[in-house]
Amino acid sequence: MDIQLSNICHSYGSVEVIKNISFNIESGKIVCIVGPSGCGKSTLLRFIGGLERPTSGEVLQLGAVPKDSLNPMTFVFQDFALLPWRTVGGNISLVLEDHGIRGAKANKIIDDVLSRTNLADFKNALPKQLSGGMKQRVAIARALAVNPAVMLLDEPLSALDSQTRELLIDDLVDLWSKKPFTAVYVTHNLEEAVRLGHSILVLSRRPGEIREVVTIDIPLKDRGYGNAELEKQRKYLWEIMRNEAKAADLELINV
Amino acid sequence: MSDKLNVERPEVVKYRGGGFAPKPHRWVGLAVFVVLILMVELGTQTGFISNLTLPKPSDVLITFSELYESGLLWQHLIPSLSRLVIGSIIGISLGVSVGIMIGLFSYVRAGLVPLVAALFPIPKIALLPLFVIWFGIDETSKYALIAFGTFTPTVVATYGAVDNVDRTLIRMGQSFGLSWFSIVRKIVFPGALAGILSGLRISIAIAIILLVAAEMLGAEYGIGAYILEAGSLYDLERLFVGVVILSVIGLLMSAFIGYFERKLLNWRV
Amino acid sequence: MTNLNRRKVLALIGGTAAASLLPMPAFSANRTIKVGALRFTSHAASFVAVEKLYFAEAGLNVELRFFQAATPMAVAIASGDIDYAITAISGGLISLADKGAIKVIGGGLSEEKGIEGQKILASNAAFEAGLTSPAALEGKTFGITTAGSSFHFMGSKISGQEKVSVKFKPLQKVGTIIGTLKSSQIDAWSIVPHIAKPLAAAGAAHIIGNVSDYLPDYQVTTVFTSAKIAAQEKGMTRDFLAGFSKGVDDYNAAMVDKTLGSEGIDAMVDIIHKYVYADRPLEKAAPSIINGSMRLNANAGINMKSITEQLDWFKSEGLVDKNITMDTLVDTSYVKTI
Numbered sequence: 096m097d098i099q100l101s102n103i104c105h106s107y108g109s110v111e112v113i114k115n116i117s118f119n120i121e122s123g124k125i126v127c128i129v130g131p132s133g134c135g136k137s138t139l140l141r142f143i144g145g146l147e148r149p150t151s152g153e154v155l156q157l158g159a160v161p162k163d164s165l166n167p168m169t170f171v172f173q174d175f176a177l178l179p180w181r182t183v184g185g186n187i188s189l190v191l192e193d194h195g196i197r198g199a200k201a202n203k204i205i206d207d208v209l210s211r212t213n214l215a216d217f218k219n220a221l222p223k224q225l226s227g228g229m230k231q232r233v234a235i236a237r238a239l240a241v242n243p244a245v246m247l248l249d250e251p252l253s254a255l256d257s258q259t260r261e262l263l264i265d266d267l268v269d270l271w272s273k274k275p276f277t278a279v280y281v282t283h284n285l286e287e288a289v290r291l292g293h294s295i296l297v298l299s300r301r302p303g304e305i306r307e308v309v310t311i312d313i314p315l316k317d318r319g320y321g322n323a324e325l326e327k328q329r330k331y332l333w334e335i336m337r338n339e340a341k342a343a344d345l346e347l348i349n350v
Numbered sequence: 351m352s353d354k355l356n357v358e359r360p361e362v363v364k365y366r367g368g369g370f371a372p373k374p375h376r377w378v379g380l381a382v383f384v385v386l387i388l389m390v391e392l393g394t395q396t397g398f399i400s401n402l403t404l405p406k407p408s409d410v411l412i413t414f415s416e417l418y419e420s421g422l423l424w425q426h427l428i429p430s431l432s433r434l435v436i437g438s439i440i441g442i443s444l445g446v447s448v449g450i451m452i453g454l455f456s457y458v459r460a461g462l463v464p465l466v467a468a469l470f471p472i473p474k475i476a477l478l479p480l481f482v483i484w485f486g487i488d489e490t491s492k493y494a495l496i497a498f499g500t501f502t503p504t505v506v507a508t509y510g511a512v513d514n515v516d517r518t519l520i521r522m523g524q525s526f527g528l529s530w531f532s533i534v535r536k537i538v539f540p541g542a543l544a545g546i547l548s549g550l551r552i553s554i555a556i557a558i559i560l561l562v563a564a565e566m567l568g569a570e571y572g573i574g575a576y577i578l579e580a581g582s583l584y585d586l587e588r589l590f591v592g593v594v595i596l597s598v599i600g601l602l603m604s605a606f607i608g609y610f611e612r613k614l615l616n617w618r619v
Numbered sequence: 620m621t622n623l624n625r626r627k628v629l630a631l632i633g634g635t636a637a638a639s640l641l642p643m644p645a646f647s648a649n650r651t652i653k654v655g656a657l658r659f660t661s662h663a664a665s666f667v668a669v670e671k672l673y674f675a676e677a678g679l680n681v682e683l684r685f686f687q688a689a690t691p692m693a694v695a696i697a698s699g700d701i702d703y704a705i706t707a708i709s710g711g712l713i714s715l716a717d718k719g720a721i722k723v724i725g726g727g728l729s730e731e732k733g734i735e736g737q738k739i740l741a742s743n744a745a746f747e748a749g750l751t752s753p754a755a756l757e758g759k760t761f762g763i764t765t766a767g768s769s770f771h772f773m774g775s776k777i778s779g780q781e782k783v784s785v786k787f788k789p790l791q792k793v794g795t796i797i798g799t800l801k802s803s804q805i806d807a808w809s810i811v812p813h814i815a816k817p818l819a820a821a822g823a824a825h826i827i828g829n830v831s832d833y834l835p836d837y838q839v840t841t842v843f844t845s846a847k848i849a850a851q852e853k854g855m856t857r858d859f860l861a862g863f864s865k866g867v868d869d870y871n872a873a874m875v876d877k878t879l880g881s882e883g884i885d886a887m888v889d890i891i892h893k894y895v896y897a898d899r900p901l902e903k904a905a906p907s908i909i910n911g912s913m914r915l916n917a918n919a920g921i922n923m924k925s926i927t928e929q930l931d932w933f934k935s936e937g938l939v940d941k942n943i944t945m946d947t948l949v950d951t952s953y954v955k956t957i
Contacts, residue, residue, distance in 0.1 A: 144525055166527050176522035180540045180617040189536060190526040223619045241526060401718050402697055479795045487788065487804040567795065568760075568788040568804075575789065582690050582765035583710035583938055584697075584718075 096158045096167070096244045096277070097122050103142060103152035105135065111302040113139060113149070118296060118305065120245065122158075125271065125278040125315075127288040130298030130306075131336060131343035136281045137249055139303070143279055144168045144247045161244055165194050169243035173250040175230040177222045177237075183209070184218040187237045194241075208236040211270065228259035232266065239270075246278040252287060261320065264290050268315045285332045289325045290318050297335050300343035307335055405586040410594070413587040427595070430561055430573040433489065434599070437496025437564070438557045445501045445553070446546060449508020453542070454534065459509070470502040475563040482567055492564035499560040500553040507549020508542065515541035544618065547611050554603045558596055573599075650855060651680040655692040655704030658685060658895050660813055660911035661728045661840055662705055663874075666894045667887070668866030677858040683894075688764065688792070696721050696845050703844045703859055708929050710767025710938040712843065717943045722849040722950040723926070725860055725919030726957075727840030730831040734875060734914050737830035737839070738815035739777065744803035746825040753828045757783040759806035762796040765789050767938040769839065770796075772929060773809045775936070777833045800824055813911025836957075838925035839913075849950045860919050860953055867915040874912040884909065920955045 098120040105113040113135040120126050120143075128136045141147040143154055145168060160167045177186050187205045191197070196204065209215045212232045222230055231251055238246055252260045264287060270276075282288055288295045295309040311318075311328055318325055387407050393399035394406040417423045451458045452466075474495055481498075485491035515538050523533040565574030577592035579585075656662040665683065668674050674681040686692045689706040696704055697720035705727045706712070715721045730736040741750040749755055756778055763770040766789055778785045788805050790796045797814070799805045801823045809830050818824045830837065842863065848856060873879045873887035888905045896904035916922075923945070930948060933939045 146521060146525060166525075168525070170522070170525040172518060172522060174518055176516075176518045178519060178537065178540070179619075180615075189523075190528070192536075193526075193528045193532050221617050223617060237526075247525075402715075402720050479798050482795070482799055482804060483802050487799060566789070566791045568790060568799075570787070570789075578789070578791070579766040581711075583767045584690070584694065584714040 096156055096160055098143060098245060098277075098279075099155040099157055100139075100143070101153055101155060103139065103149045103154070105138060105142070105149045105151075106302075114302040114304045116152070116298075116303070116305055118308075120277065120279060121293075122277050123275045124293040125280055125291050127280045127282060127292030127295045128298065129282060129285060129288050129295060129332065129336065130303060131300045131340040132283065133301050133343055133346070134298040134303035134339075135301065136283075136298055136303065139298075140170075140247050140249050140279060140281050143245070144170055146170075161242070164242045164244045165196075166190070166241035167244035169238045169241055169246055171231070171234050171238050171246060171248045171251045173253050175222075175227075175234045175254075177230055177233055179222050182219050182221055183214060183225075183233050183236075186222070186233060187240045190237055190241050204240050208239045211239060211273075212236040212266065226259070227255045228263055231255065231263060235267075235270075244277060246276055248278060248280045250282055251280075253282070253284070260284075260287070267291060268318070272316050285329045285336075288332065289328045291315065295332065297332060300339045301346070306339070401586075405590055409587045410590045414591045414594070417588075417591060426571050426573050426576050429569070429571050430565070431599075433492045433496060433564060433572065434557055434561055437493040437560075438500050438554060440493060441497035441500030441557070442504050442550065442553055444497070445504025446508050448501075449505040449546075450512055450534070450538070450542070452505065452509040453512025453515075454538070462505075463509075466502055466505050470506065474499045474560055475566075478563060478567055487568040491567065492569070495564045496557050496560050500557050503553045503556060504546075504549055507552070508546050511542035511545025511549070512538060514545060544611075544615050547607060547615070551604060551607055554607070555600060558600050558603070562596070649678055649680055651682060652703065652855070652859065653682045653684050653701040654859075655684050655686055655695060655701040655706075656894075657687075657689070657692075657706065658897075659811070660891060660895055660908055661811065661913060661915075662894075663870045663887075663891050664727075664863055664866035664915050665705065666866070667869050667890055668862045670890045670893070671866070671869065673865040674859070674862040677862040679855070679858055679862060681862075689768070690765070693721060693843070696843065699845065702848060703842065703856075705840050705842050707769035707840050708772075708838070708926065709765075709769060710933055713930065713933055713939045713943060713948060716846075716948045717940055719846050721843050722846050723841045723843045723921070723948055724849055724856065724950050725842035725863075725954040726838055726916035726921035727842055727919070728913055728915055729839055729922055729925070730834055730837040731914045732831055732835055734912075735812050735910075736837075736913055737773070737809055737811050738819075738826045739828035739830060740800060740808045740810065740815055740818065740824045741827045742800050742803040742806055742824055743822075745806035746827070750806055751825075751827055753777050753807075753833075754781050754783070756781060756785050756807060759785050760788050761785040762790055762800060762805040762808040763787050764791055764793065764796070767933065767936075770809060772932055773830055773834065773837075774807075775932065777809070777828075777830070780833050811911055811913070813907045816910045817907060834925075836922050836925055838916075838922040838929070841921065841926070842919055849953075853952075856953060864918045867917060867919065870915055871917065874909070875914050916957075918954060920957050921949070921951075922957045923949070923951070924957075 100116055100118045103113055103116040104111070116139065128139060130136050138147060142149050178189060181189060184205050187208060188201055191201045191204060205218065206215065209218055212235055214229070214232055214236055217225065217229065222233070225233065252263055255263065268291070280287070280291055289311060292311060295311070297306045297309065298304065299306045309328065309332060313324060390399065390404055391407045394401065394404060448462065452462055478495060481491040481494050485494045519537050519541060520533060523537050528536070562574035562577055565572040566578060569575040573592055573595050577589060580588035580592060654665055656665050669681055669683060684695070684701050686695070689709050690711040692701070692704045692706050693709070693712045693715050695701045697715045708723070712721065716723070739753055745759060750759060761774040761778070763774060765771070766787070771787060774785060774787060785807070790799060793810070793814070796805070796808055797818070800808050815826060819826045842860070844856065870887065873883040877884065888901070888908050891908050892901055892904050896907060926949060927945060930943065930945065934941050934943070
């Protein structure tokens with residue numbers, strides 16, 4: 096299943112935040128969206144996931160939704176959004192219960208996604224016992240449990256320290272390599288974008304428009320830390336973004 | 351600064367970070383009680399405190415044991431506790447439901463928040479005669495008074511707690527396609543529980559205050575009736591026995607809620 | 620603790636003041652005293668004595684302090700906030716006397732055969748169900764303010780003499796009792812005529828008997844003061860009672876014996892209306908004030924037989940300590956005992 100954005104425009108009152116964005120998200124690929132703060136990249140992600148409605152334009156699903164997908168558009172949030180009163184297993188069970196999946200069937204799925212994210216030993220732990228990186232792995236496991244057609248990741252690593260971030264990038268690459276999934280990955284971190292994106296959508300400052308689409312052909316698992324080609328791409332992205340970021344930084348916040 | 355010139359021992363940096371961090375000292379509270387009671391006992395024994403001002407704590411204890419031995423303690427305690435429990439359960443369950451509705455629906459909020467704000471400051475005791483006309487002089491009016499008194503603070507605590515539920519958790523629930531009812535039951539309610547429980551502490555204290563008021567009208571037995579009778583007879587020993595019983599009920603209720611908090615909210619950091 | 624300090628200080632001041640006044644004659648030389656009262660016609664003697672300057676003639680500058688109920692007034696005497704008060708004998712008053720705080724020093728209002736006194740009321744529903752005389756009170760509910768109040772005493776005595784058992788419902792306030800009686804939540808009550816008669820006239824209740832049939836010569840209210848004043852301020856107390864008694868005489872002459880004709884009644888109603896039913900126009904208040912006329916004890920004389928009967932009842936009900944004697948309760952050195 097592909098996703099097509101067609102002429103998305105959005106404004107809050109008289110403030111235009113997103114302008115004329117059209118783009119295709121191909122099945123089995125990771126699209127990264129980068130841009131200066133306030134460019135509407137997270138808003139765009141919520142349009143794709145159906146949590147918000149654009150002022151004009153539409154998000155289209157092309158092709159049939161895979162039958163085994165419980166929740167085709169599945170989010171992973173920056174602040175993890177785990178229920179603190181449920182255990183790791185309980186948090187994953189939460190998203191299965193409404194689909195009538197309980198008991199042994201649910202346990203099978205939970206055990207599977209926990210082992211895929213290396214969390215098998217923490218099924219009964221409470222979120223307060225986990226580090227930030229572990230929490231985000233639980234959130235990723237929860238997303239995997241509903242077998243999404245498209246994963247929508249909203250700055251998933253921004254709340255983590257840089258070492259943990261490195262580890263989680265590796266985890267994500269690993270997950271994708273074993274079983275490719277479609278994802279839209281919003282970040283302000285260019286390192287993450289070049290490590291994970293098959294294509295990188297650069298947005299301008301507000302109102303957000305597509306400045307450029309950069310595609311990187313290196314397979315994900317070959318994009319190790321310190322890869323020279325990636326470094327070049329990262330610098331290139333930064334050149335595009337620098338002036339936008341500078342100008343965005345000086346704008347008054349009036350949204 | 352040169353090391354060679356300064357041969358004496360360098361000064362240690364002064365510590366200035368203490369205080370402002372409460373630590374539990376369980377026995378201090380008990381000691382305050384004991385010291386106060388001993389002071390009153392001493393004062394009344396020596397006559398420094400007149401028998402009009404305060405009763406002797408030892409006499410209060412004797413009066414209590416007489417009450418216990420006569421079997422009247424239970425005759426007073428059981429009706430009071432049942433009024434307290436039934437009235438509070440009605441008021442609190444209605445209050446929690448209305449509070450959640452206010453928290454969830456903007457129309458309900460717009461309609462009921464001003465009403466609750468208008469009802470909250472009404473001294474419920476002033477309405478007691480009216481309650482007697484509406485609900486009769488027997489138990490129903492007493493339940494109604496306590497229910498009404500616990501209802502408004504519970505509503506306010508509950509919708510405040512619902513407002514404070516992390517919105518990203520609700521967004522998360524929506525993003526996973528959870529039904530509205532599931533979101534309320536599995537995310538909103540547990541998320542609001544901490545706030546609701548701390549509101550209950552206030553509601554239950556109000557229920558105990560109102561118990562005495564409820565028993566002003568037509569109650570032969572009950573701790574409140576016992577206190578009022580002692581007051582009108584200026585019988586300080588019995589008055590204090592009643593007051594101490596109410597305090598103990600309050601302490602036990604508070605401990606009960608504390609137990610629930612520890613049990614249900616162990617997920618809190 | 621502050622209370623205690625204040626009382627000690629007051630006692631000290633009182634002591635020195637008393638000492639400096641000792642050589643002076645009985646006349647109290649314009650001392651200011653505070654007298655507690657309820658806004659009932661039974662307190663008319665104090666109002667008359669203030670208005671006709673009888674207290675002033677006795678050398679006392681009287682400030683009236685108004686209360687809502689009898690027990691707070693007794694407590695105010697004990698705490699020294701007021702000096703003299705007139706109210707019914709209640710369990711609280713006896714307990715305070717037992718603690719050495721207050722003394723009864725004279726009589727106020729009494730029941731008297733032949734003069735309209737307190738009435739026994741039945742609610743409409745109870746009346747229709749057959750409660751047409753106090754003999755039918757068996758199993759009925761009887762309204763009282765609190766346990767140990769005068770209402771409790773009257774109800775207990777009435778039901779005792781009729782050999783029936785009633786259930787007492789404590790309702791704290793007279794207003795609440797009236798409300799519950801009107802709505803038939805309680806079956807019966809006893810109350811002064813100026814409340815009973817309008818209720819019956821308005822069809823809100825039925826009069827089924829007179830309290831005086833059960834308690835002839837019932838000493839309803841008494842004059843009391845703090846034990847300290849009774850013992851140490853004999854001059855001032857006599858002056859107070861003298862002024863008060865003149866008020867009693869005027870009231871009895873005008874309202875009870877009616878020797879002053881209708882003009883006398885009108886003049887008396889004018890005075891009382893300043894304090895009782897002041898929120899109603901005179902025309903409306905006058906019938907209630909006239910209805911409420913009951914004999915006040917001349918010269919504040921006190922009916923010891925009735926007081927003894929009351930004290931015994933409070934003891935037998937376990938409402939007050941069994942060892943309290945009449946001497947603890949009453950100081951008979953001031954007025955004639957009947």
